[in-house]
Amino acid sequence: MRELKVALDERAYPILIGSGLVSGHDALARLAAGRMVAVVTDAVVAPLYLSTLRVALQPHAAALVEVVLPAGEASKTWASLDRIVDALLAAHFDRGSLLVALGGGVVGDLTGFAAAVYQRGVDYVQVPTTLLAQVDSSVGGKTAINHPLGKNMIGAFHQPRLVLADVDTLRTLPQRELSAGLAEVIKHGAIADPSYFDDVERGMGRLLERDAEALARAVEGSCRIKASVVERDEREGGLRAILNFGHTFGHAIEAGLGYGQWLHGEAVGAGMVMAADLSSRVGLLEPAVARRLTGLIAAARLPGRGPAWPAQRYLELMSVDKKAERGTPRFVLLERLGSALLRRVDDAPLRATLAACSG
Amino acid sequence: MRELKVALDERAYPILIGSGLVSGHDALARLAAGRMVAVVTDAVVAPLYLSTLRVALQPHAAALVEVVLPAGEASKTWASLDRIVDALLAAHFDRGSLLVALGGGVVGDLTGFAAAVYQRGVDYVQVPTTLLAQVDSSVGGKTAINHPLGKNMIGAFHQPRLVLADVDTLRTLPQRELSAGLAEVIKHGAIADPSYFDDVERGMGRLLERDAEALARAVEGSCRIKASVVERDEREGGLRAILNFGHTFGHAIEAGLGYGQWLHGEAVGAGMVMAADLSSRVGLLEPAVARRLTGLIAAARLPGRGPAWPAQRYLELMSVDKKAERGTPRFVLLERLGSALLRRVDDAPLRATLAACSG
Numbered sequence: 001m002r003e004l005k006v007a008l009d010e011r012a013y014p015i016l017i018g019s020g021l022v023s024g025h026d027a028l029a030r031l032a033a034g035r036m037v038a039v040v041t042d043a044v045v046a047p048l049y050l051s052t053l054r055v056a057l058q059p060h061a062a063a064l065v066e067v068v069l070p071a072g073e074a075s076k077t078w079a080s081l082d083r084i085v086d087a088l089l090a091a092h093f094d095r096g097s098l099l100v101a102l103g104g105g106v107v108g109d110l111t112g113f114a115a116a117v118y119q120r121g122v123d124y125v126q127v128p129t130t131l132l133a134q135v136d137s138s139v140g141g142k143t144a145i146n147h148p149l150g151k152n153m154i155g156a157f158h159q160p161r162l163v164l165a166d167v168d169t170l171r172t173l174p175q176r177e178l179s180a181g182l183a184e185v186i187k188h189g190a191i192a193d194p195s196y197f198d199d200v201e202r203g204m205g206r207l208l209e210r211d212a213e214a215l216a217r218a219v220e221g222s223c224r225i226k227a228s229v230v231e232r233d234e235r236e237g238g239l240r241a242i243l244n245f246g247h248t249f250g251h252a253i254e255a256g257l258g259y260g261q262w263l264h265g266e267a268v269g270a271g272m273v274m275a276a277d278l279s280s281r282v283g284l285l286e287p288a289v290a291r292r293l294t295g296l297i298a299a300a301r302l303p304g305r306g307p308a309w310p311a312q313r314y315l316e317l318m319s320v321d322k323k324a325e326r327g328t329p330r331f332v333l334l335e336r337l338g339s340a341l342l343r344r345v346d347d348a349p350l351r352a353t354l355a356a357c358s359g
Numbered sequence: 360m361r362e363l364k365v366a367l368d369e370r371a372y373p374i375l376i377g378s379g380l381v382s383g384h385d386a387l388a389r390l391a392a393g394r395m396v397a398v399v400t401d402a403v404v405a406p407l408y409l410s411t412l413r414v415a416l417q418p419h420a421a422a423l424v425e426v427v428l429p430a431g432e433a434s435k436t437w438a439s440l441d442r443i444v445d446a447l448l449a450a451h452f453d454r455g456s457l458l459v460a461l462g463g464g465v466v467g468d469l470t471g472f473a474a475a476v477y478q479r480g481v482d483y484v485q486v487p488t489t490l491l492a493q494v495d496s497s498v499g500g501k502t503a504i505n506h507p508l509g510k511n512m513i514g515a516f517h518q519p520r521l522v523l524a525d526v527d528t529l530r531t532l533p534q535r536e537l538s539a540g541l542a543e544v545i546k547h548g549a550i551a552d553p554s555y556f557d558d559v560e561r562g563m564g565r566l567l568e569r570d571a572e573a574l575a576r577a578v579e580g581s582c583r584i585k586a587s588v589v590e591r592d593e594r595e596g597g598l599r600a601i602l603n604f605g606h607t608f609g610h611a612i613e614a615g616l617g618y619g620q621w622l623h624g625e626a627v628g629a630g631m632v633m634a635a636d637l638s639s640r641v642g643l644l645e646p647a648v649a650r651r652l653t654g655l656i657a658a659a660r661l662p663g664r665g666p667a668w669p670a671q672r673y674l675e676l677m678s679v680d681k682k683a684e685r686g687t688p689r690f691v692l693l694e695r696l697g698s699a700l701l702r703r704v705d706d707a708p709l710r711a712t713l714a715a716c717s718g
Contacts, residue, residue, distance in 0.1 A: 078437055078441070082437070082506075085506060085512065085513060086506075086508070089506060089508040089509055089512060089679060090508070092678055092679060116515065117476070117513045117514060117515055118512070118513065119512060119514075120501065120503065120511075120514045120515055120516055121515070121516070142479065144479065147441075147444060147445075147448060149445070149448040149449070150448055152479075153444065153448060153477070153478060154444060154476045154477065155476060155478075155479045156475065156476055156479055156480070156515060157479055157480070319451060320448060320451060
């Protein structure tokens with residue numbers, strides 16, 4: 001088992017990465033001991049892992065409540081959050097209660113936000129069961145729900161007390177979701193660590209075959225990179241924005257198609273191709289490096305182009321991005337592998353990128 | 360003008376107390392300068408003060424949006440919060456935006472919560488226009504909305520950047536709301552400062568006549584007491600719970616009658632009578648002191664008894680209180696004027712208090 005500590009002063013927490021963790025671990029037993037515990041999951045994950053986790057929690061928890069939501073991005077709404085709160089209040093959950101998120105990023109973001117706002121804040125644990133959630137949403141404490149006008153527009157920063165990343169759960173993951181997770185793995189190398197990027201490029205075959213050791217190494221590598229960024233900028237004052245590489249375009253694609261049509265990682269895959277193209281066009285990045293990144297995204301079986309929309313539609317969708325300042329989007333661009341920065345760009349190269357990388 | 364600093368490290372902020380503050384103040388102009396600003400208010404306060412505040416903000420803000428909600432506790436819901444978020448997103452408000460709450464506790468709690476969760480957190484200013492909001496909700500950073508199963512069950516701790524308490528706005532306050540605010544003023548003396556309690560007792564006549572100087576002194580005194588408690592316990596780990604004196608009974612009354620039937624301060628008034636009675640019954644407080652407190656609550660024209668419900672109904676309503684542990688309520692009790700503590704009580708004295716102080 002691999003262990004990583006996210007060092008955020010009084011909000012520090014461990015990430016445990018390995019096999020068999022859904023069946024229980026001392027760290028989870030200690031956290032659950034004597035507390036009211038609610039497991040939140042979705043209708044796809046529940047039949048696979050809920051009973052295993054229940055057996056692990058039942059000897060320790062003072063009470064155990066389960067909330068099973070419909071699967072998919074469409075559940076990241078206030079209505080789902082209200083279902084969780086209903087269940088907690090009906091069972092008289094107090095401020096000392098513990099929530100456990102068992103599932104992918106949607107379950108994690110929603111459960112984390114429920115934990116952030118239930119009685120003004122209770123503890124929670126992440127048990128991510130997708131590669132995307134293991135490498136991305138389990139580090140950083142960003143929780144949120146969607147709004148019809150924008151993704152993740154309502155949320156909070158709320159750190160989990162523990163993350164259990166069980167790579168065994170990735171065996172049951174659909175191929176599309178595995179690729180979606182690899183988008184974030186590629187992103188971490190691209191923005192922060194060229195030698196990790198090399199590793200991922202060399203290991204792509206084993207990752208796609210779901211080799212447990214390769215996956216555990218990627219989860220650890222990605223969490224380590226993300227943790228080091230978040231530790232230096234917990235509230236997203238500046239540096240942390242580089243984690244949004246590919247996301248300005250990606251969020252526009254997700255919002256424009258309607259959440260859940262493309263997976264988040266798929267949209268980020270196409271978004272990184274666009275962001276790399278834009279980085280070249282403004283003279284920051286060598287075209288050969290942009291092509292190498294585009295090649296790795298294709299190797300991970302991710303889309304390399306955005307939907308065939310007029311530029312104006314992309315521009316409107318991007319104007320509500322959280323990195324925007326007064327409606328003008330800013331982009332995370334690469335200057336080389338391992339080095340990213342945030343900046344505004346002129347209209348001309350942006351439109352050229354949209355023309356070249358969509359449709 | 361009186362000024363008070365709430366010292367919470369990087370979240371420290373000033374409270375300004377005096378006349379004419381809705382017409383503007385340098386501190387507000389500085390905060391609004393060059394930012395997108397949204398004023399949230401209600402249909403009762405808007406015709407009285409919104410245009411004055413608009414004139415104060417317009418020369419400084421880069422954009423100004425106004426959200427006018429229906430007045431009353433029934434607005435403290437997700438639906439109202441969603442209206443605020445809709446308005447902000449439609450106007451492309453970014454993370455650097457500023458919200459301004461102009462109104463009573465409902466507007467303040469709701470706007471504060473909107474600021475806590477909009478794009479995971481933006482700044483806000485409180486311009487409280489009721490005595491209750493000036494002495495209570497402007498200090499402490501507690502924000503929330505209600506749930507059908509309990510008051511303030513969904514919320515966050517989020518400190519304002521500035522509070523402008525304009526005592527001139529109290530001239531237009533209905534008598535019931537003035538009394539409701541006095542409930543919290545009395546509470547602050549009772550739990551923390553016997554000499555302040557004496558002042559309030561002696562000055563009750565001038566407070567009821569809305570003497571500006573007496574009101575400003577009470578707002579400052581109450582804010583000072585509350586700030587000193589909150590500074591020592593921002594996240595309500597322990598000490599801060601004493602501010603809930605009268606609130607366990609009070610919340611039960613509000614929830615049982617349906618929010619908005621009694622004003623919060625009215626419910627707290629009756630709740631303090633009950634809590635003082637309970638404090639005597641368990642041998643903590645001299646009966647003469649309980650009678651003195653009950654007398655001052657009556658002098659402030661507040662209800663001194665709860666609704667005529669069977670004890671069982673009170674007990675059920677109190678089991679979801681946020682101070683409850685696993686469904687068992689805990690009570691803030693007085694041991695003398697100026698000294699309060701949190702504890703569980705036996706069923707017998709609790710039922711005796713409910714019988715003696717309701718109906």
